[in-house]
Amino acid sequence: DIVLTQSPGTLSLSPGEKVTLSCRASQSVSSGYLAWYQQKPGQAPRLLIYGAFSRATGIPDRFSGSGSGTDFTLTINRLEPEDFAVYYCQQYGSSLLTFGGGTKVEIK
């Protein structure tokens, strides 16, 4: 099974700041099959990025994904108030789909 490790666990930031979230895989993720989700309290996850760097429909361009192999990054340029949430990465390149443990982005 591919284990995804997200870091840091929590980030305390102010609106307008730039955020870089990390997702590291225990083995190479086939074909860059890596997705990022945003989840707010009481809501279902929302797909942000798939295929490591493709933005999902309706996602603002302040969200961007990068990386390959075992190291992936989600960047949020200029945090908006609605961006404070938990972010999960997910790999879908192996028979067992797995998610990272999440990074919480909170207001400083």
Place this chain on the structure above:
Amino acid sequence: EVQLVESGGGVVRPGGSLRLSCAASGFTFDDFAMSWVRQAPGKGLEWVSGINWNGGSPDYADSVRGRFTISRDNAKKSLYLQVNGLRAEDTALYHCARAIGHSASHYKYRDAFDMWGQGTMVTVSS
């Protein structure tokens, strides 16, 4: 409106059973592979099971294999999860999720998920 709506959750004793349902609307259901993903209270996301658009090639996480069965009825635009032999560790919010269609795998549910339902809660307690 384009949405997924789950139902069928509840409180059951260990060893009990439930049938979870997911009703799709606003899109061509049989164009998409589907999965169930669960989230224990205060915890992260765990993929549980997936099924191709035609009901073929179902698969399961090891933690539920042999106890859970996924199925779909495209005429009713519905996805199901029969959950048997429930354990305390199965307590979670169960979401159905639609595969975006990016994966080149034969198992089309091995994909990112671009639509999620709000979930149905399963609580296993004696």
